[in-house]
Amino acid sequence: MNSAATFIDERNPTDWQSDQMQKRIRKRYAAERRFKALGLGAIILSASFLAFLLVVMVGNGLRGFTQTELPVAIDFPAMTGGASASQFEGTNAEANLRTLGVQDIVNTSIEIQYGELGGELFSAGGWQAVSAAILDNPDIIETETTLYLPVESEIDVAYKGSGSASAEQKITELKDQFSTGFNWNFLSNSDATDPMQVGIWGALKGSLITMFITLMIAFPIGVLSALYLEEYAPKNRFTDLIEVSINNLAAVPSIIFGLLGLAVFLNLFGLPRSAALVGGLTLALMTMPVIVISGRNAVKAVPPSIREAAFGIGASQMQVVFHHVLPLALPGILTGTIIGMARALGETAPLLMIGMRAFIATPPSGIVEPATVLPVQIFLWSDEVNRGFVEKTSAAIIVLLLFLLTMNALAIYLRNRFETRW
Amino acid sequence: MTETTAPAISAGDGPLKMTTRNVDVFYGEKQAINGVSIDVTMDNVTAFIGPSGCGKSTFLRCLNRMNDTIPIAKVTGEITLEGEDIYAPKMDVVQLRARVGMVFQKPNPFPKSIYDNIAYGPRIHGLANSKDELDNIVETSLQRAGLWGEVQDRLQDSGTALSGGQQQRLCIARAIAVDPEVILMDEPCSALDPIATAKIEELIHELRGKYAIVIVTHNMQQAARVSQRTAFFHLGTLVEYGVTSDIFTNPTEEKTRDYITGRYG
Amino acid sequence: MTETTAPAISAGDGPLKMTTRNVDVFYGEKQAINGVSIDVTMDNVTAFIGPSGCGKSTFLRCLNRMNDTIPIAKVTGEITLEGEDIYAPKMDVVQLRARVGMVFQKPNPFPKSIYDNIAYGPRIHGLANSKDELDNIVETSLQRAGLWGEVQDRLQDSGTALSGGQQQRLCIARAIAVDPEVILMDEPCSALDPIATAKIEELIHELRGKYAIVIVTHNMQQAARVSQRTAFFHLGTLVEYGVTSDIFTNPTEEKTRDYITGRYG
Amino acid sequence: MTGSILFLLIIILGGISWFFGRVKARRFVTGSAARGAVHSLPNYHGWYVALWAVGPALLFLMIWNIASPALVTDAALASPAAEQLPQDPFARGSILAEARSIASDQQVKAFNPLSQTMVEPYKTAISYYQTLGAIAALLLVFAGGAYSWLRLKPELRARTKIERITMMALLLASLIATITTIGIFASLIFESARFFSMVSPIDFLFGTEWNPKAVAGPRGETGFGAIPLFWGTVFIGAIIAMIVAIPLGLMSAIYLTQYAPLNFRAWMKPILEVLAGVPTVVYGYFAALTVAPALRDFAVSIGISGASSESALAAGVVMGIMIIPFVSSMADDSIAAVPSAMRDGSLAMGATKSETIKKVLIPAALPGVVGGVLLAVSRAIGETMIVVMAAGLAANMTANPFSSVTTVTTQIVQLLTGDQEFDSPKTLAAFALGLVLFIVTLLLNLIALRVVKKYREAYE
Amino acid sequence: SGGQGGTRSEVRIVGSSTVFPFAKAVAEQFSASGANTSPILESTGTGGGMKLFCAGVGANTPDIVNASRRMKGTEFEMCKENGVTDVVEIQVGIDGIAVAQANEGPAIKLTPTQIYEAIAERPFGKKNETKNWSDIDSSLPDIAISVYGPPSTSGTRDALTELIMEVGCKTDAATKALKETDEDEYDAICHDVRADGAYIDAGENDNLIVQKLKANPNSLGIFGYSFLEENTDSVRGVSVSDVQPEYDAIASGEYPGARPLYIYAKKQHVGVIPGLQEYLTEFVNAGGADGYLVKAGLIASPDDVRTQMTETVKNLPVLTGTELK
Ligand SMILES: Nc1ncnc2c1ncn2[C@@H]1O[C@H](COP(=O)(O)OP(=O)(O)OP(=O)(O)O)[C@@H](O)[C@H]1O
Ligand SMILES: Nc1ncnc2c1ncn2[C@@H]1O[C@H](COP(=O)(O)OP(=O)(O)OP(=O)(O)O)[C@@H](O)[C@H]1O
Numbered sequence A: 001m002n003s004a005a006t007f008i009d010e011r012n013p014t015d016w017q018s019d020q021m022q023k024r025i026r027k028r029y030a031a032e033r034r035f036k037a038l039g040l041g042a043i044i045l046s047a048s049f050l051a052f053l054l055v056v057m058v059g060n061g062l063r064g065f066t067q068t069e070l071p072v073a074i075d076f077p078a079m080t081g082g083a084s085a086s087q088f089e090g091t092n093a094e095a096n097l098r099t100l101g102v103q104d105i106v107n108t109s110i111e112i113q114y115g116e117l118g119g120e121l122f123s124a125g126g127w128q129a130v131s132a133a134i135l136d137n138p139d140i141i142e143t144e145t146t147l148y149l150p151v152e153s154e155i156d157v158a159y160k161g162s163g164s165a166s167a168e169q170k171i172t173e174l175k176d177q178f179s180t181g182f183n184w185n186f187l188s189n190s191d192a193t194d195p196m197q198v199g200i201w202g203a204l205k206g207s208l209i210t211m212f213i214t215l216m217i218a219f220p221i222g223v224l225s226a227l228y229l230e231e232y233a234p235k236n237r238f239t240d241l242i243e244v245s246i247n248n249l250a251a252v253p254s255i256i257f258g259l260l261g262l263a264v265f266l267n268l269f270g271l272p273r274s275a276a277l278v279g280g281l282t283l284a285l286m287t288m289p290v291i292v293i294s295g296r297n298a299v300k301a302v303p304p305s306i307r308e309a310a311f312g313i314g315a316s317q318m319q320v321v322f323h324h325v326l327p328l329a330l331p332g333i334l335t336g337t338i339i340g341m342a343r344a345l346g347e348t349a350p351l352l353m354i355g356m357r358a359f360i361a362t363p364p365s366g367i368v369e370p371a372t373v374l375p376v377q378i379f380l381w382s383d384e385v386n387r388g389f390v391e392k393t394s395a396a397i398i399v400l401l402l403f404l405l406t407m408n409a410l411a412i413y414l415r416n417r418f419e420t421r422w
Numbered sequence B, C: 001m002t003e004t005t006a007p008a009i010s011a012g013d014g015p016l017k018m019t020t021r022n023v024d025v026f027y028g029e030k031q032a033i034n035g036v037s038i039d040v041t042m043d044n045v046t047a048f049i050g051p052s053g054c055g056k057s058t059f060l061r062c063l064n065r066m067n068d069t070i071p072i073a074k075v076t077g078e079i080t081l082e083g084e085d086i087y088a089p090k091m092d093v094v095q096l097r098a099r100v101g102m103v104f105q106k107p108n109p110f111p112k113s114i115y116d117n118i119a120y121g122p123r124i125h126g127l128a129n130s131k132d133e134l135d136n137i138v139e140t141s142l143q144r145a146g147l148w149g150e151v152q153d154r155l156q157d158s159g160t161a162l163s164g165g166q167q168q169r170l171c172i173a174r175a176i177a178v179d180p181e182v183i184l185m186d187e188p189c190s191a192l193d194p195i196a197t198a199k200i201e202e203l204i205h206e207l208r209g210k211y212a213i214v215i216v217t218h219n220m221q222q223a224a225r226v227s228q229r230t231a232f233f234h235l236g237t238l239v240e241y242g243v244t245s246d247i248f249t250n251p252t253e254e255k256t257r258d259y260i261t262g263r264y265g
Numbered sequence D: 001m002t003g004s005i006l007f008l009l010i011i012i013l014g015g016i017s018w019f020f021g022r023v024k025a026r027r028f029v030t031g032s033a034a035r036g037a038v039h040s041l042p043n044y045h046g047w048y049v050a051l052w053a054v055g056p057a058l059l060f061l062m063i064w065n066i067a068s069p070a071l072v073t074d075a076a077l078a079s080p081a082a083e084q085l086p087q088d089p090f091a092r093g094s095i096l097a098e099a100r101s102i103a104s105d106q107q108v109k110a111f112n113p114l115s116q117t118m119v120e121p122y123k124t125a126i127s128y129y130q131t132l133g134a135i136a137a138l139l140l141v142f143a144g145g146a147y148s149w150l151r152l153k154p155e156l157r158a159r160t161k162i163e164r165i166t167m168m169a170l171l172l173a174s175l176i177a178t179i180t181t182i183g184i185f186a187s188l189i190f191e192s193a194r195f196f197s198m199v200s201p202i203d204f205l206f207g208t209e210w211n212p213k214a215v216a217g218p219r220g221e222t223g224f225g226a227i228p229l230f231w232g233t234v235f236i237g238a239i240i241a242m243i244v245a246i247p248l249g250l251m252s253a254i255y256l257t258q259y260a261p262l263n264f265r266a267w268m269k270p271i272l273e274v275l276a277g278v279p280t281v282v283y284g285y286f287a288a289l290t291v292a293p294a295l296r297d298f299a300v301s302i303g304i305s306g307a308s309s310e311s312a313l314a315a316g317v318v319m320g321i322m323i324i325p326f327v328s329s330m331a332d333d334s335i336a337a338v339p340s341a342m343r344d345g346s347l348a349m350g351a352t353k354s355e356t357i358k359k360v361l362i363p364a365a366l367p368g369v370v371g372g373v374l375l376a377v378s379r380a381i382g383e384t385m386i387v388v389m390a391a392g393l394a395a396n397m398t399a400n401p402f403s404s405v406t407t408v409t410t411q412i413v414q415l416l417t418g419d420q421e422f423d424s425p426k427t428l429a430a431f432a433l434g435l436v437l438f439i440v441t442l443l444l445n446l447i448a449l450r451v452v453k454k455y456r457e458a459y460e
Numbered sequence E: 001s002g003g004q005g006g007t008r009s010e011v012r013i014v015g016s017s018t019v020f021p022f023a024k025a026v027a028e029q030f031s032a033s034g035a036n037t038s039p040i041l042e043s044t045g046t047g048g049g050m051k052l053f054c055a056g057v058g059a060n061t062p063d064i065v066n067a068s069r070r071m072k073g074t075e076f077e078m079c080k081e082n083g084v085t086d087v088v089e090i091q092v093g094i095d096g097i098a099v100a101q102a103n104e105g106p107a108i109k110l111t112p113t114q115i116y117e118a119i120a121e122r123p124f125g126k127k128n129e130t131k132n133w134s135d136i137d138s139s140l141p142d143i144a145i146s147v148y149g150p151p152s153t154s155g156t157r158d159a160l161t162e163l164i165m166e167v168g169c170k171t172d173a174a175t176k177a178l179k180e181t182d183e184d185e186y187d188a189i190c191h192d193v194r195a196d197g198a199y200i201d202a203g204e205n206d207n208l209i210v211q212k213l214k215a216n217p218n219s220l221g222i223f224g225y226s227f228l229e230e231n232t233d234s235v236r237g238v239s240v241s242d243v244q245p246e247y248d249a250i251a252s253g254e255y256p257g258a259r260p261l262y263i264y265a266k267k268q269h270v271g272v273i274p275g276l277q278e279y280l281t282e283f284v285n286a287g288g289a290d291g292y293l294v295k296a297g298l299i300a301s302p303d304d305v306r307t308q309m310t311e312t313v314k315n316l317p318v319l320t321g322t323e324l325k
């Protein structure tokens, strides 16, 4: 090391082994560890928020999928005056059932079995389960059958957890007779006053129809705009204007889209209130910029070399775009579309402004029929006075989250699958 | 655009294929090519050499108007293909590019099957009337590119699954498939290993005479090996253009000499 | 790891600074360096040459454990600095990197003032006890890197506002400021123009002897100009290592000859 | 012939004309000999003919569909049965509508007996006009098809024409965004203008009391001072939410990009993204039902009196959680955009990772991070459901996070769905608030995008 | 549907969120038998509902508006202007504004005047300086005034100001006289609620309000009677003028905070929209003392009103506008 002596003489050599230096290094490493722990902590904290939210929702909501039931013995032959099973088969079944007066039959049976106050034990719409049972198996109409019917909401809540004193007392009285069944109503019914009778099917169907409209409008417009802006648009003021408006739209608060829908679709165009069509249009305007932006990124990610290759053998601009760029960008566009659609599916605020905050007891059957959507249903239920709605709200949230998580997972899968193509 | 700027083409160079006169290229404000005049002949391979950023690629891309795809690029001067001005308004770029094929620095097969890679050009130009004819074009193109033997059993495999050298030959085959008159190659070997490079060089030898070939390279030895005419560019100007062996053994310009002896670049 | 693989270092090479024995480097499954043994001495500038992708940078980055930053990289074999195994568990990477400085291909000044760029190292390592001392370190480092004259009046300007060549010298000054023993340079001139290149080469000449210097270059002429020892890599193996002038005039290996005469790369 | 069958027929005819166009074009020279002689492939000639055949016909049908109902009604009303119709326009219209839907088989049973009488006239009129429309449309198909077919010749630049039409379609699609923006602005500005004609903008923007009254008070005060709302919005969205989101988001991004093993990152990143995917109504419910009571209990237990269960803190914290992935992905991008040479440069000097991050990466990424935070803020202040459900309605100007404040978005929802008198400034105030919100988020975004863009350019 | 000439097969209802749950129950029962299409019911608030209702006649406007207060003269005018000339008013029941506290809270009795003095911005024209209830009347407990009540946008708030505050305010002769001389000032003095934190805006129908009261036993809450009834195990009513907010007291009008609930229907739509009249009938029938709406928390109207309403849904007399103020 003599050769370096000249240099070392010029400067104080750094003594890395000195105590002072070692202490300093130890301190630096400690800071390093602290910083890293802080980062890990941040992530764990964020993730545990999510876990906590899911646990709370699932904890509250799973109970919403079950219902507490009590047995009711119904002596059909006696009460119907001998209706025959064949009446409830085939096309006339429903009409015949209506004339049968199932509700009265059930109420009488309940009174016979549980006395005067029996009516207060059962959910008012419980007789519909009997109707369904008859349609399902008409033979029971000729026998004496015991059916399990959902109890009144307050008792249901009390049986599942803690309820009011009066309900608790009824529970102790009838303790052994209760049973718990899966609440099929919840999956097949629509909104109702009685939490025991509510279901998400109406809202879910509304969501599906709304999403369909959103997709049909936002996807083609989004993709075409993305292609235009990336592949065709000349650099000029006009293009800048389009670009600026798309970027801005992506950032406009969703409630403003509600105000737009209210002013334009309802007031100006006179489209019907509460309709999935208007909801879908409003959400489409909101989703489109998301699709355009992700679409542009996907188009941008197609390597220029592919375009050059195609141009190089004499493909025209349109051929390059539709033969090469679009197919290659499609997975990316789809990912963006799914994310945009997931956002639209979870959106509530703009829909409140255009009348989708309605009580709608029948599932919509078309795009101009009044409809509501899952998140709005959740919002409506969360505002209900009746305590039976708490678990229903959470249950509906579980359903909504299932949809969204599936969509997000799909998007992530698509992204990972096609990420490293080139 | 006077004839005085035309480079001397000695007798025996074969028929003229493309001529360029006083070509300037601008990227926005910036001038990338400054008054270049070069003739491309049928029988010779022409090589463009020069330090990085001197405008070789830019100039090459003028020859099939690939610069049109860069919005800020502006080309002036005269470029002809068989006497037709390729920048004339009535010239159809799509047809021009079919006649002047191009092979790029990095092999860029489409992410499709080998067959579809080759068949794409003939399909969009409607060169084949039947499946048989198309098969035939694919086969001859691959044969010309010396790739047929290696891929004939797996024409349905993806073109991107080939090795780099094979990909580059696939790209050459793809260019040949539309039956071009000129083939432009922009550093076709720079992404390849020595063995693949050797194969491509051999291929160029074989293609010579059938197509007019222009090749850009940063490897002077390669230029010396494959070309008969060499153009040396520097900062957007054409410093020297002539017979390859002359340029390498006896350059007339100081700059050329410096470059060839490795004083910079 | 037997001594038999050690390269011959002739007498007069000066004291040994770093040694490597049988170094293998893997990126995941892929082996990028295969059993390389090289000695770096104090008095010579060592150049690594070889075709692109042969592992020059990879090997260079082993010498100050910069490969640690690539999660999939794995290094085996023995590398010592002044006899200490730098991959030993007790080796402190922070200190190691302070002792073995590095200059990169593209100048990478921090987006801070020139002063702060230089002062960064001394500050984090606590090399200066006072403002004066720090000023002093900054000044001498810049002087050594031949940049003082050009920047002394604008030490507070951003480092990124300098020209490319100045930036690269700034990076060298920054490396010098922490008082390293070895300086590794990975193609330090490849992003620079000829004039800036010449300045850096001159600087290397001046620094020689004060620091052990290893330089990677793809420009063989540059290797010939600045180094006294040259190592030629090919596909991850060390093909030939010896006195620069021997390698260039009289290589023992066929591959080296092919490379130097430009048959590939 | 119903509309859909006609539509189908036109499409089929379009297909046929495509075929004929193609056949004719194929008879021009083909193959390699065609080069130079024929401009476009037969396919494009086919498309050219098809577009000519279908385009005008469909356009006509569209106009016809809008115009013909009125004609049909006129014709139906001319029938004798129409004389018994009631004069009341709504009842009359409703009967006509019912009759029409029965006549076109969309409805079976008539609710109003009068409708039944009108069915026949309607049926006649409908079939008359439908036939008329159909004949005209088909004529247009043939005319368009024949005209274009005759024009086919080798030099016809069919491809160029098709390409031009395609590009027009693309351009139109991208114009929708601009139209929407204009639509938003227009729908807000008109109602806001009406509002500001009743309430002075000065009072609105700078008034400190939000207590909307239908009638102005004795001193002319209207209770439309929006400052408390702005404060509530800023307090929840830009202060509390950001206090949660910035450190968590930034540190998460740093850990994930700089420290985390690849596996961990691959799992954790999507999990964090899920936080942004949870619908806001769920967050709102969560905030109102779980977080808010917990925070209030906590506040009471540490002796803060007057803690409200609809606290700014609950809404802000939950909103912050929602924004975490937003901040972290922006930070992630910005840090990733710092050239790795910068990081290597610092590490090669012997800096530890955290020193590199703190002294080189973050300062270099700062503009990007700031831009990201601005975007996150704009997102947070525009957020509605969480605050509607958890923040309360009290327009307090307080810095106590445990008390209740209200926000612009909450008030918009309240004003438009509350029990207030219609047409009062209260309804219009919602649009004025919307306008302010729109402008503020717009400005924030413009600034943020500019900052981010400028900074990206610095490295390119 | 859509447009003047369109039609629609289901009844559309908009309006008050207070009437909403009752209307919902009626709608459900109405369609349960399967004979009628289920009506579409939207909670837009009374004012929002009026705006939609009065926008015109036709399939794209609602048939019924629910109201937690009587239609205002201005609203009626607007209706007329837009062609909605035949409006039928039906009183469907009564809602009480209940003052309540947690079961654990200290017993307290109030009068409208005391409530007014506690929550008004300027009781009797002077700035409200009261901090504790005892500041108002020494017989009241010495605890801080803290009242959770409806926000200014809600109909319950209108009821609060009209039924309780104004009553309290009028007890002062000077203030009462002001009504003739300076009505604006009178309105401000009697209606404005203090904004210094003693009165806290809280959502209606909000389960959280119960928790708030439970957590702050010293606070009072003001909300609809149905809500009180629903939560009797945690909160109890506070008597006003010695009357407890109980069913009978409210029904008889003895309790001061009682207000009628209305629905308004367009006669022009009757006979055009299927089921409209049947729905109205169902609503009136359901509002009887033994009807299911009472179970749901509605207070039945007095018998004479009910008889009159039964007539009304049969004959559908239209409003002239003079009965509205
Ligand atoms: N798309 C572009 N926009 C702006 N400037 C460009 C563009 N492409 C190239 N340039 C500039 O034009 C000049 C010539 O570039 P060109 O790519 O033709 O050089 P080259 O000789 O091919 O270099 P290389 O050997 O590195 O490929 C350079 O200064 C380059 O920066
Ligand atoms: N981070 C990495 N991950 C995986 N493989 C890598 C990585 N870095 C380099 N390699 C591979 O290791 C081999 C050696 O690369 P290296 O960068 O060391 O080559 P080089 O000689 O420096 O080339 P060049 O002259 O182009 O810089 C190459 O095959 C390269 O693809």
Ligand SMILES: [Mg+2]
Residues within 6 Å of the ligand: B056, B057, B058, B186
């Ligand atoms: Mg190039």
Ligand SMILES: [Mg+2]
Residues within 6 Å of the ligand: C056, C057, C058, C186
């Ligand atoms: Mg390298």
